[in-house]
Amino acid sequence: MTGTDTLTSLQKGTITGLLLAGCFVGSLASSPMCEAISRKWGILVASYVFMVGAALQTATVNYASMVIGRAIAGLGVGGLSMLVPLYISELSPKHIRGRLIGLQQFTITVGLMVSFWIGAGTTLHFSDNRTFRIPLGFQIFPALVLACGIFFLPYSPRWLASKGRFSDCLHVLAYLRANGNENDPFVLAEFEEIRRVIDLEKSQANSSYTDLFKGSARRRVILGMGIQMFQQFSGINSIMYYAPTMFRQAGISQQNAALLACGVSGVVNVLATIPGILLLDTLGRRKVLISGAVWMGSSMIVCGAIMAAYGRIEFDVALNEYVVDMSETVGASYVCIFMIYLFVAGFAASWGPCAWVYPSEIYPLRIRSKGTSLSTAANWLMNFVISEVVPVMLARITWGTYIFFGCGCMIMAVCVFLFFPETKGRSLEVILKKESSPCLITFTV
Known part of the structure; x- marks a missing residue:
């Protein structure tokens, strides 16, 4: 793409x-788009934008067309x-x-898993530019299914009510x-509840993003943006982006690191999402978030502690970074992998x-x-x-990276316990009323 065999670290980062x-x-x-043309047609537009970006990446002839395609695809993914x-x-x-x-989220995890195995398959069977064109082209098909399927789906009833x-x-x-x-009777009850809230909100309409940071809306925005930022602060994408590096630090060979890190982790990700979905409406959002944060934090802290205790930190002159050598402690290496x-x-x-x-509720x-868009943008x-930040942390503090994210997860658990109210089993019109909130911060609709 650039006239050379490899990309520089700056080009990869771009x-x-x-x-x-x-x-x-x-x-x-x-x-603003989904308010003007509806949630339904907004999804259609975002799907088309993504397909344009994916097509540009698939047909790329140089580095410039690739980065343009990535940026356009990002607009669709964000939307x-x-x-x-x-x-x-x-x-x-x-x-x-x-x-x-x-x-x-389940479909996202399936997509991540499938994308890895498609990439692995093309790498195994091809040695030309098909190794990247096939995986990039394949992502057009799910977007095309969504774009075609949206025509058969209804408008959001709440958007319809907001338009009178x-x-x-x-x-x-x-x-x-x-x-x-x-x-x-249940339909009529929900309809009357929606209508009542619409009539009430006509005198409280927020017309700009700045109004989101006033009054009770500010608290909701903080919670919505907070939970999305916490999700990334857990360190999950450091695992997904840099898992092969982490597995090599845990003593796994270069050849097996990518398969164990991305392939097996992708399968685990898909399978574990299933009970998570089922528990959301039984245990509730708070219990799921708190227990999950403690679970993740414990795993990361144990992983970092084992690396610190059994690994040998060395400076790799060729890479200009510190690495953890656990080749002499095979058992400890596999415990670290299990923790990941x-x-x-x-x-x-x-x-x-x-x-x-949570933010959509x-x-x-x-x-x-507006609030959902801010929350998603924060993510x-x-x-x-x-x-x-993570590549720098792995290169400078090695096992300390795991301890850092483990402690971050524990902080997340405390914040959810103190500040995040339960939303399970409540309609969108009554969520966050004072009497239903078991946390320190309460809201009124």
């Missing part, structure tokens, strides 16, 4: 960074990561809302809840799905799209920061 930058911008830009959970939350009945939104289309709102609710029976797998499983069963569920309708911003 390819990764521009995707994340596009995600950040796309998540923010999706808010979809904000719009899809928002759309699902506004369609879902309250008793299974967590599971339905959590399915988004109450008859359409009732029709969609009846279609979703009672096989089209608009006289169903436990960490991935703990994330997949808790913060993976729940961090996307806590905002009132008048600020829901992508922290994602970028972590991706930039």
Whole structure:
């Protein structure tokens, strides 16, 4: 792509960074779009944008077209990561809302796993540019399925109500809840609740992003952005981005590190997400988040402690960084690997799905799209920061990186216990009322 056989570290960083930058911008830009043209058609636009970016990457002829394609694809990914959970939350009945939104995270984990094995397969069977064109081209197909399928899905009933289309709102609710029976008492009760909140919010409408940081809206934004930033602060993407390096530090050979790190971790990620989705609407968001943070923190601290106790830190002159040599302690190496797998499983069963569920629930309708877009943008911003910082941490403090993220997870557990109210089993219109909040911060709708 560049006229040379390899990319420099700066070029590799730019390819990764521009995707994340596009995600950040796309998540923010999706808010006014989905308010104007609906959540449904917003998803369609974001899907088309992503397909354009993916097509540019697949057909790339040079480095410039690749980074442009990455940036455009990032706009689509950012938009979809904000719009899809928002759309699902506004369609879902309250008793299974967590599971339905959590399915988004499950499909993400499946996509990560499939993408690795496609990449591994093309690398094994080809030695030309098909090794990257096939994996990049394959990502167009799920977006195409989404773009075609969205035509058969209804509008968000809450978006319809916000536009004064109450008859359409009732029709969609009846279609979703009672096989089209608009006289169903549960449908009518939900419709009246939505209408009551819409009428109330007409006198409280927030017209700009600055208004989100005033009054009770500010507290909700802090929680929404906080949980998304915490998700990245757990260190999960340091595992997904740099797992091969971590496995080599744990004593695994170069050849096996990528397979064990990405391939097996991908399978663990998918399987552990399933119980996480099921638990969201039984145990509740708070218990899942707290237990998951403790689980992840314990795994990282044990992993770092074993590396510190049994590993030998050496300075690699060729790489200009410190590395952990655990080749002489095979048993300790495998314990570290097991701890990393436990960490991935703990994330997949808790913060993976729940961090996307929670922000889509806590905002009132008048600020829901703006608040969700800010929360999602915070996730992508922290994602970028972590991706930039972790390589330096691994090179300078080696096993201390694991201790750092382990302690961060424990802090997350404490913050959720103190400040994050439960949202399980409550409609979007009554979430965060004072009497339903078991934490220190309370809200009124």
